[in-house]
Amino acid sequence: MSSQASPVKVFIRIRPTASFAHELIECPPDQQTLKVRSRKDSNKGKRNNQLSSWVFQLNGVLDNVSQEDTYDRVARSVVLGAFAGYNGTIMCFGQTGAGKTYTMTGAAETYKHRGIIPRALQEVFQEVEHRADHTFSVHLSFLEIYNETMVDLLSSIKKGKSSNSGVLTVIEEPGGGVSVKGLSLHLVHNEEEALNLLFEGEMNRIIGQHALNKHSSRSHCIFTIHIESRSRTLSDAKYITSKLNLVDLAGSERLGKTGSEGQVQMEAMYINKSLSFLEQVILALADSRREHVPFRQSKLTHALKDSLGGNCNTVLVANIYGEAAQIEETLSTLRFATRMKCVQTKPSINEHVDPVLQVRRLEKEIQFLKEELSMCNTLTNRVGVSNEILSERQVEEVRSQVQRYLSGLLDEIPIVSITQIQEVFAQFKKVVLEQQKKLREQLGPRNPRVEKAMNTTPSTVAEVQGSVGAVGEVESCGYGLGLAKSSQKHQRNVSPKPSKARKDKQISRKEGTVSQAPVENTTVQAEQPLNITESDMTTHEPQQQAPEEQHRTDSPPPKTEAFEDFKAERGSEINRILKENKAVLSERTTQLRILTDVINTTKRDLDYITYELRQFRERKQGQGQFVSAEGEPVLEEAELSLVMQLKELKNRYRQAYEDFRSTKTEVSYCQHLVNQCRTRLLTEFERWYNESFLFPGDVLSVLETGPVRPGHIPVDKALTLMDDEEQSDGLPHKLHADSTASFYNAYNRTLKRVRHLHTPDTSFHYTALK
Template sequence: EVKKKKKNSFKSVWPSTVNIHNRKDPRNLALNNQPSSWSFQLDGVLHHVSQEEVYARVGRRAVLGALEGYNGTVMCFGQTGAGKTYTMTGSTESYKQRGIIPRALQEVFQQVEKRCEYTFSVHLSYLEIYNETLVDLLSSPRGSSDPPARGMVVMEEPGRGVFIRGLTLHPVHSEGEALNLLFEGEMNRIIGAHALNKNSSRSHCIFTVHIESRSRTLSDAKYVTSKLNLVDLAGSERLGKTGSAGQGLKEAMYINKSLSFLEQAILALADRRRDHVPFRQTKLTYALKDALGGNCNTVLVANIYGEAAQIEETLSTLRFGSRMKRVQTHPTVNEHIDPAQIKKLEKEVQMLKEELSIYHGLVSRQAVRPSNVYEPLSDAQVAEIQSQVRRYLNGTSKEISIISIRQLQEVFAQFKLQAAKVKAQLCQTYNLVEKKQNARSAGVKVIME
């Protein structure tokens, strides 16, 4: 049983069903003809559980998938004051009360330390959508003298998917650096107060962890990227309950409008007969296009009240969750090819072809076992090559006998060594001549004086 208040009850049958019963009031005849019981099929119910268990059940799978190259999204949806921000970021009062985002950052860097066979680069971004305006929460603090980032646009490219042009990406190398950026972004968020929540989020926020990994052991040109979106949606509001007015009323209208379009997009995605999905109606739905119906592992957390007074909003949230459950995504590993690495490998292949050509020439010219061509040289063989090189340079020999790749390498090494000796001798001779000339010049000066 989830929660009981007067006039209604909520029951959960783990892991898939939520049953709601609204007790009828015999004094209110107008409402007695309306349904009083509802049942919703979901993937699970979390009630009276720790933040640690919430992360384990909701967020951990998406985080581990992101480290393997799969895009992931964890999104909180529900009415204002239902606990979405607490679920995502947690409370600063206690370390145990930290939410999904801090725990996800901890998990990412713990896994990076464990996976020694890969090199990882991690970047963070923090986007706010306020009154249909894109705001970079990590660009500059509100109220500072720095101008805000302009020209931010939601864009889409083949092979890259949806991204925000102009949104800053910040490299991080530890959990501490990542948490500092998270707290900086939280300080820049817009919040307000109303009857249901004294710290109500007045905007939608998308905290994204960008991950790139490359193999340390394989010399191929492939690398893997992924995005982990952690989304705190602003809560839907019934103006009669929140009492919003002025700027708060304007914000509530934008919030409700964008959430309404989000529901329309979900309805279209859940209906397989629909060919068109209206993603571009708002910046929120366009920014979440991949997360809602594309290349992504997506988890929706539906935050609800248990009070009878909020039953209409609770039903609306659960309907949204059951529709979202019918949406199918198609996650795949985001594998890419590095052009610079391809050029490097092509150069190595060309060098190996040339070496193989020399090998075949040596084997065909003399009766040499193939295994001997690459065997290391003995001290006696090195001494013999040194003698041959000296005779060749002195003019007493016209050729040097080479029957293996190792001998060829040693011949060039000896040439390089002899060149260095000649250079040193020339420098020494030049210095002696220069000293004599300087001494003579000094002697002439003394005589002239």
């Protein structure tokens, strides 16, 4: 539970005395300030006449305050906080004989002078009685730390709950709290039982005698009240716990003042040492820059770890003398108290869930839901529907249904109940996993990339089955997944849906006069110049994916999308070259068409003039021949004109035919380049797609040793594409495939050379390449 930091509350309690040093200690009426003066120069260790003064701001100064008022001001809120689930710690600190035990336990012989512990016990049991809507259990423990040894002050009491009868050890709990393993816990039902234990423990405390206190406590004591509270009204598995640590620390003492000797002196050394560790912990806690707090240095600081730096409401009572003789120790105590004020704790409610009750509650809820479901089924005439866990026989029946469904013997699996549906899914999953396993075995030794590809869950069982040793789904534009059987041939026009790009092309064909011939069959036929088409400009763009392919999750992206991505990124350069080649091809094709028209027109004109000339000559034959004065035959003007026309047309025809032939060569060459680029684009895309989404390169090489899949050009062929072309196509220009850039440069250079070979007076000029 979230909590806010709150500082430790600090009170000063002054032991009443007849010789109160009014000139040195002043208690202003606000009861929260203490002014102290001292004549002693603490640096030099000797008295002088200079007065030093200090002002201490505290949460309360208890001067001549009764035990009852002390309890009310110091302890009441902490005790009541325990009923809300907050841990609380109240501890008394101070010089030996200053009144710590008096404050904490009080004078046992007088009821009126009883201290915080008996009053807290009284309050606890009063609250237990008042809070009838809760059940409480109260346990007590009483720990003494004497000369760095932990002692269970209630170990002599029978019936105590103890996790260990041997040595006591401080253990740290998961939430940051601490507990003492082996310390006995005693269930108490009322105040009296609790007080019995308190007094029993007090009796067992080690008491010593020295100059300042006849009954000096020689140990630190932690009396703990453990409270557990559960609601009677709510059938809740939640419950809260809290513990109240009531700590009576041993008093600091100056051996010179107490005159301790022997055992008491040794005890004093232990006490002072552990109090010094306590001061170090407080200093560390008060300094926000300190990362480490040395709690484990002593048993006392370790046992008080959660009281000092944990989720606890913590209050310190610093007990001091009012006499001038103890002013130095008083100042020392007040300085410690001031530091303690800087320590922050984070009180939070200790709420728990009882696992047994939780299970019981959930069982009840399940039962209730079952009854409600059964009622629902009855109301909707679904009698006999059971949502119980399926028996082995029923599971077997579902398995059989799934098998028959997968093999096509069963059209659908009837839905019977939720549990049956879940079992159907489980059986499907089994089938998928089995198929994956088989596939792995077929692909040979484990390969992380194969694993990755295999772990991509296919969308359907059929898909998995289809991919095992059989041809994959023939995707649009001839792309295939999986291995192709040798018997399976590629059918180019399988896909029923044209891609958007293809649709666009078809629209443009309608508008123009473009042939519908498929790409593979496109060749530029020199013998049929009039049939030159633009169909070779059609790209091999992938067609629309099948719908189920599009909606697959955890599967490779549709090839149409992937191809578009590929063209925009990885294959952008080759795609750009392809586009430019196609543009040049288009331009040359247009030129070729124009030349064809010119040739045809010229030929028609030639035929016509030839015919006219023949007619003219036939007519002339009957009229005789004109001759010149020298007797040479002379052409009439009309005949001469026809002859001149004929000559000119022949020249034009010859020139046009020459141009046509060279343009046709260019078209042929451009077409070849376009095909080459396209093949390369598709090959590289195919490889990229397979490597990126399907199989790693080494698997590909295995796959590609078999027959060529539909639309799939073997990778080794693709890689040696340029070499193959150099050897086999007989092109006059060498193509260098070091990179797409050099490829394109070579292409441009070739075109320029072809252009240069043409005579400048040709009627048809090449458009400059970009």
